[in-house]
Amino acid sequence: MASSSRRQPSAIYKDHNGFTERALMKMSGAAPPAKCNLHAVAAHPENASPEDLRELHDAIQRRQFVEDIMELRGTFFPGLEEIKKANETHETSASIKERIQEKQRRHIEEVRTLYQWQAQDYYDEMLDLSQSKSYIDDPAVEAFYKSARSNFDIANSFDNDLDRLNYAHLASITQLAQERQMYRMREEAEQRRRDQQFPGSIADFHAIRNKDSQVRIARFLTSNDIMRERMMDEFKWVWRQVAPLVNEYNRTDSFKMEVQALLRDIEVQDPRKARRESQNTVVS
Numbered sequence: 001m002a003s004s005s006r007r008q009p010s011a012i013y014k015d016h017n018g019f020t021e022r023a024l025m026k027m028s029g030a031a032p033p034a035k036c037n038l039h040a041v042a043a044h045p046e047n048a049s050p051e052d053l054r055e056l057h058d059a060i061q062r063r064q065f066v067e068d069i070m071e072l073r074g075t076f077f078p079g080l081e082e083i084k085k086a087n088e089t090h091e092t093s094a095s096i097k098e099r100i101q102e103k104q105r106r107h108i109e110e111v112r113t114l115y116q117w118q119a120q121d122y123y124d125e126m127l128d129l130s131q132s133k134s135y136i137d138d139p140a141v142e143a144f145y146k147s148a149r150s151n152f153d154i155a156n157s158f159d160n161d162l163d164r165l166n167y168a169h170l171a172s173i174t175q176l177a178q179e180r181q182m183y184r185m186r187e188e189a190e191q192r193r194r195d196q197q198f199p200g201s202i203a204d205f206h207a208i209r210n211k212d213s214q215v216r217i218a219r220f221l222t223s224n225d226i227m228r229e230r231m232m233d234e235f236k237w238v239w240r241q242v243a244p245l246v247n248e249y250n251r252t253d254s255f256k257m258e259v260q261a262l263l264r265d266i267e268v269q270d271p272r273k274a275r276r277e278s279q280n281t282v283v284s
Helices: 022-028 038-043 050-073 080-088 093-131 139-150 154-196 202-206 211-222 225-235 239-251 253-266 271-283
Strands: none
Touching (some): 050 154, 211 225, 239 253
16 A cells, blocks of 8 residues: 555656766667758857757767866876786775775765866856946836846856766765676675684684684584584584684683683673572672
């Protein structure tokens, strides 16, 4: 019943990646490019249709944005040594996380720079508008001037540019997040497989991330022979697997103290027992 009453998204957003304006849809690849000759439209705008003029306006807006992005990010070639090093480096979930964080940091800096450019563009445009006012005492000219200023949409174009920048950033971050999730699932599966195996040395014991697995190994090391046999049958261990660590446990006092301390830390103390012990100490 919950699924039938769920509010459905508006059809206007379908296949548009969140963009509904034509310039944004074309930038995101959700709308086809213009079919008219934009150079001819720019050369003779008086002969163009309103639809062709709109296509020209969208193209100019996209070009300005692309030029801003090229100036903002620039071009960068890392060099052959860096490319070779990157190819030899094995990707992990941790390395992808660092790349995501670096992209997010750069994106914040780019947005700040874009804001500064837009503020300067807005100031220049408003200055031009204020200085271009005609001082002819004509009501028709004054009405035209007010109409032109009220229909001015430079602020809306700023929002569009910011939306496109954010969309491109989120698209790249989404792909990296999916790759990170894939690597993390593989690493967790491999870690679970290693945790289920009996460690062959003290270093392998310390490498176990799963607390329950580490405690299980510690209980095995501190148990008697009968309990060890039961645990070996239960967890499908064989003696040649457990023998190396058992021998190190028996001959290494520091490791033996560490294992025993680990088990003491997880024991749940009965408060009544602690109270009885304190009473007995007072009586004695």
